Amino acid sequence: MACIEICFTIEGKRHCWCIPEIIIPIHFDPHPVPPSNYEAFLQDATIVASIRAASHLVSDSAVKERLMQGLREAITAMEKHAGPGIDIRYEGGSMQQQ
Numbered sequence: 001m002a003c004i005e006i007c008f009t010i011e012g013k014r015h016c017w018c019i020p021e022i023i024i025p026i027h028f029d030p031h032p033v034p035p036s037n038y039e040a041f042l043q044d045a046t047i048v049a050s051i052r053a054a055s056h057l058v059s060d061s062a063v064k065e066r067l068m069q070g071l072r073e074a075i076t077a078m079e080k081h082a083g084p085g086i087d088i089r090y091e092g093g094s095m096q097q098q
Helices: 041-055 061-082
Strands: 003-010 013-020
Touching: 041 061
Parallel strands: none
Antiparallel strands: 003 013
């Protein structure tokens, strides 16, 4: 299992914790809807939406802002890859505006 290891040295003793990745397998059967040039579009959108939802749980405002910046960049990349006519939105407004 992959993880992020976080270590602290307290009174000369090193303490480490492995923070596990939480991954739920996502698979969509191919379907004949746009964008035809981006087979993993729904899978990628599901992952980005899930990260966005979890980002609201980040307590540090600087970390949260950097995470949201990365999400906005991911949305831009997805829209560019998908091509004209694809607008990615989430309930509550455009992802680009958050």
